[in-house]
Amino acid sequence: MARILVVDDEEGVRSFLAEALEFEGHSVTTAADGDEAARLLAKQGVDLLLTDLRMPGLDGLSLLRKVKEEQPDVEVVVLTAVGTVESAVAAMKAGAFDYLLKPVGSPAELRLTVARALERRALLNWKTEARQSTGEVELSWGAAAMVPVVEALRKVAPTQATVLLVGESGTGKEVTARALHQWSERADGPFVAVNCAALTETLLESELFGHEKGAFTGAVAQRRGRIELAQGGTFFLDEVGELKAELQAKLLRVLQERRFERVGGTRTLEADVRWVAATNRDLKGMMARGEFREDLYHRLAVFPIRLPSLRERREDLRPLAELLLRRIGEELGRPGLRLSSEALARLEAFTWPGNVRELRNALERAAILADGPVVEPRHLWLDPTGAPGPVDAPAPEGGRLPSLTLEELERRAIEQAIADEAGNRKRAAQRLGIGLRTLYDKLRRYEAP
Numbered sequence: 001m002a003r004i005l006v007v008d009d010e011e012g013v014r015s016f017l018a019e020a021l022e023f024e025g026h027s028v029t030t031a032a033d034g035d036e037a038a039r040l041l042a043k044q045g046v047d048l049l050l051t052d053l054r055m056p057g058l059d060g061l062s063l064l065r066k067v068k069e070e071q072p073d074v075e076v077v078v079l080t081a082v083g084t085v086e087s088a089v090a091a092m093k094a095g096a097f098d099y100l101l102k103p104v105g106s107p108a109e110l111r112l113t114v115a116r117a118l119e120r121r122a123l124l125n126w127k128t129e130a131r132q133s134t135g136e137v138e139l140s141w142g143a144a145a146m147v148p149v150v151e152a153l154r155k156v157a158p159t160q161a162t163v164l165l166v167g168e169s170g171t172g173k174e175v176t177a178r179a180l181h182q183w184s185e186r187a188d189g190p191f192v193a194v195n196c197a198a199l200t201e202t203l204l205e206s207e208l209f210g211h212e213k214g215a216f217t218g219a220v221a222q223r224r225g226r227i228e229l230a231q232g233g234t235f236f237l238d239e240v241g242e243l244k245a246e247l248q249a250k251l252l253r254v255l256q257e258r259r260f261e262r263v264g265g266t267r268t269l270e271a272d273v274r275w276v277a278a279t280n281r282d283l284k285g286m287m288a289r290g291e292f293r294e295d296l297y298h299r300l301a302v303f304p305i306r307l308p309s310l311r312e313r314r315e316d317l318r319p320l321a322e323l324l325l326r327r328i329g330e331e332l333g334r335p336g337l338r339l340s341s342e343a344l345a346r347l348e349a350f351t352w353p354g355n356v357r358e359l360r361n362a363l364e365r366a367a368i369l370a371d372g373p374v375v376e377p378r379h380l381w382l383d384p385t386g387a388p389g390p391v392d393a394p395a396p397e398g399g400r401l402p403s404l405t406l407e408e409l410e411r412r413a414i415e416q417a418i419a420d421e422a423g424n425r426k427r428a429a430q431r432l433g434i435g436l437r438t439l440y441d442k443l444r445r446y447e448a449p
Contacts, residue, residue, distance in 0.1 A: 002118050003044075006030045007037040007051040007063065008079065013102070017050060020107035021114060022436040025426050034058030038066060045071065048117055052079045052102075053087050061091055068095040075117040079104070112203065119192070119229070137179040138323065139172070143313035149305060156303045157183035162255070164240075164300045165278040167307030170357030173278035174238060176307060181234040186274055189233030192226050197239040205247060206263050215264025227260060227271050235273040240300065241281035241292065248293045255299040275300070310352040310359065317359075321347055324360050325375065328367045337367055339375050346377045354422035361423035368443055381415065414442055 004026050006017045011032075018028040029046070031037035035057045037049070049067055053060035064076050076096045080087055091099060097117040104110050139153070140146035156163055157180050165173045174193060181191045194207055202216075210225030227235060243251065254260045258271045277300045286292035310317065321339060329337035339347070343366075352358055366379035413432065421427040429439040 002047040002114075003027050004029070004048045004050060004114070005037060005040060005046045007032075007034060007049070007055070007060070009033055009052065009055045013052070013079075016107075017104070017110065019435050020110050023107070023426055023430060024111055024114075025436065026114075028437075034060065034063040037063055041067060041071065046074055047121060048114060049074055049076045050079065050114070051076065053091065054081070061087065061094065064091055064094050064096055073121065075121045077113055077117055108200075108203070112199070112207075119226075137175065137182055139176060139179055140313065141316050141319040143308075143315040145308040145312040146316065149307065152303075152305055153180060154183065156180070156305075158185060160274055162275040162277070162300055162302040164302075164304045165276065165307060166283075166304060167278075167280060168309050168355055169280045170355030171307040171309055172356045173280075173307060174236065175356075176305075177234070177236040177238075177276045177278065180276055181236075181274075184234065184274060186233050190230055191234050191236065192230035192273075193236040193238055194226050195238045197242040201244050201247060204243075205250070208247075208251075209260050209262050210265075211263035212265040215262070219264070222262070225262065227254070227273060228269065230273045231270075232272055233274070235275055237275065237277040239279060240277040241279040241283055241286060243292075245293075248296050252293060252296045252299060255296070310355045314348070317348055317352075318344060320356065321359060321363060325363050325367065328360070328364050332367060334367070334373070336373050337370070337375065338373060340377070342377050343375050343380060346380055346382055350382050354424075358423050361425065365418070365423065365425060365443065368440060381418070410442070414439070 004021055006014055006021070006028060007030070008014045008017070009032055014030045014032070018030050021028050029040060029044075031040055033055050034051070037051065038058060041049075049063075051060045051063055058066075060078055064078065067074050067076060072095075076091075078091045078096050078099045079102050080091075080099055081102050097120060098113055100110065100113055139150055153176065163177075163180060165176055167173060177193070178191055181187060194204070196204060199207060206215075206219075206223070206225065208225050208227055210223050210228055211219050213219060213222050237251075250260075254271050255275065259268050260271055261268055283292050283297050283301075287294050287297055321344070325337050325339060326335075329335050347359070347362075354361070362380060362382065363375070365381070366375045369379040370376065414428070417428040417431045418425065421431060425439060426436060429436045432439070434442075
């Protein structure tokens, strides 16, 4: 989750941008003009500034220059009308990461640009963070099912072998990929990830390989792809089973030849990356049905590793929950959060169909609901029998619904949406058609006494 400041003098534009970014879990602050933005920036730090260029008072270009002078590590994306592309180019020369044409085409386009900007920020800080970091990634605390997994990871990490991580959704495949990177000889290089399920086929190709100016409508400048950004480091291809046939063929060529071209380009570039792929799908079954190329599978599965579900590594649940809650508390500005013994017992009685991701979501929701430093069972909203959500109320006699207030109906709708999405608050908000911030407010309001 990133801290983002959105600046635009049009209220409708501000609301659209903030809502789209909040759905991604970002913390968004808005300002109506450059002067207000400058005052906010003087009081609080941000990771990314999204600003219009033409505003009354302090304009976007002046705000950009001020930010780059005072907080040079903040990434800036500028918004501009079609007729002022020259101003946007000037802004990029002044240090902006990219620009978007108004009106913004879609939330997906906005989120993609923001994700790239934040990724660039992370890459620029990578070596500094790596030197400052003294600990290692914790993958297990001694669970029997994880012992051979960690041993295999340790052995393959120093090599250049392509690794395929297989496991249920939420088992920690990206965390495992990062551990591989940290334990490898490429640890000082970047770690770049792309989720094949999160982007359309057209966007994914451009994201992987980059594109040249004029390659397609909207390609107003050359852009490097994520494979280029990962040079000298590790490239993590998540949800690889979602790749369409054409992209499977293009990816196979990169894996075989270690070369690629940008979309619309003719110059061949080297792909000096260590490949790690992950999937929760049955790739062998997909091969039998003709949905996944056999040659690509064998290129990816040089060293396959299956990650066990959280149900298979019960010994890790307690220390993992305590670690996750500690990190959540730091993110929320509430260090010292802890689980009561009753809450721990309730966590251990749950089967966690959503694995580690579901556990983290449940803990984050509980941390938000808890007023004090201790998370109690009532904050967890879990059924000890293992059902993935709150316990349903018994059916009323005669089949008639009881008389409910609007508040109770809303509360039940929120609980059901969270249960249906396995505790994922962002998807629950999308299902309900409300903003993430609004969902948080309602969760606090409906906390059990």
